[in-house]
Amino acid sequence: MTTTLDSDPLASTLRQLYAAADAQRRGPRRRRESDKSRSAQQRADDASEVYMPIDPDAGRLLYSLVRATQPTVVVEFGMSFGISTLHLAAAVRDNGSGRVVTTELSADKVAAAQATFDRVGVSDVIEVRVGDALDTLQNIDSPVGFVLLDGWKEMYLPVLNLLEDRLPSGTLVAADNAGHAETGAYLDHVRDPAHGYVSFNFPSKQGDSMELSLKA
Numbered sequence: 001m002t003t004t005l006d007s008d009p010l011a012s013t014l015r016q017l018y019a020a021a022d023a024q025r026r027g028p029r030r031r032r033e034s035d036k037s038r039s040a041q042q043r044a045d046d047a048s049e050v051y052m053p054i055d056p057d058a059g060r061l062l063y064s065l066v067r068a069t070q071p072t073v074v075v076e077f078g079m080s081f082g083i084s085t086l087h088l089a090a091a092v093r094d095n096g097s098g099r100v101v102t103t104e105l106s107a108d109k110v111a112a113a114q115a116t117f118d119r120v121g122v123s124d125v126i127e128v129r130v131g132d133a134l135d136t137l138q139n140i141d142s143p144v145g146f147v148l149l150d151g152w153k154e155m156y157l158p159v160l161n162l163l164e165d166r167l168p169s170g171t172l173v174a175a176d177n178a179g180h181a182e183t184g185a186y187l188d189h190v191r192d193p194a195h196g197y198v199s200f201n202f203p204s205k206q207g208d209s210m211e212l213s214l215k216a
């Protein structure tokens with residue numbers, strides 16, 4: 001069976017999105033989104049045209065983990081233009097059950113990603129919540145089986161804390177850009193065995209890493 005991930009229209013759409021992200025990365029840089037004196041919403045609006053996607057290999061890992069763990073609900077913090085979301089949605093589609101709940105502060109990105117999801121035919125397995133994750137992820141009723149953290153890095157721990165009582169044993173939490181200094185409090189939390197995770201780190205992206213944590 002060829003997977004949804006490696007079949008068109010999703011595969012060719014991912015290639016186009018990655019090509020656009022690469023071209024943008026090679027072009028002139030805009031760094032205002034990292035100016036911490038601005039609010040999370042201001043930084044999201046500053047970065048409303050910036051892709052910042054997970055690496056293709058990380059995307060394929062996320063697809064595989066969601067296939068293996070068969071979660072009912074996948075939660076994503078930080079959708080951007082939906083590159084990671086497409087990987088998660090492809091896995092849910094191929095699992096035959098489940099859904100992805102994702103959240104994004106930038107209304108422009110939400111409009112663009114939603115149009116992509118409609119075009120690719122995965123909107124039925126993706127629920128996009130517009131706004132701050134600390135508000136939009138409050139009312140998830142079903143147990144969450146898989147989490148991708150990829151929004152602003154200082155929010156990883158508050159978002160995990162918000163979800164924590166809805167994460168059953170066996171839930172995987174993947175945190176991208178774990179090499180950023182702002183993820184320190186998050187890493188301290190998931191690496192302390194008293195908090196009930198088995199956590200490990202591996203290289204992802206140049207000079208950066210991903211932290212994968214199992215709720216034990």
Ligand SMILES: C[S@@+](CC[C@H](N)C(=O)[O-])C[C@H]1O[C@@H](n2cnc3c(N)ncnc32)[C@H](O)[C@@H]1O
Nearest residue numbers: 044052053054078080083084104105133151152
């Ligand atoms: C690194 S990008 C996400 C990239 C995406 N996961 C992908 O692989 O294509 C981070 C995104 O998180 C969004 N974001 C940051 N803080 C947020 C928050 N508190 N709530 C919702 N979205 C947020 C930003 O607007 C930005 O688009």
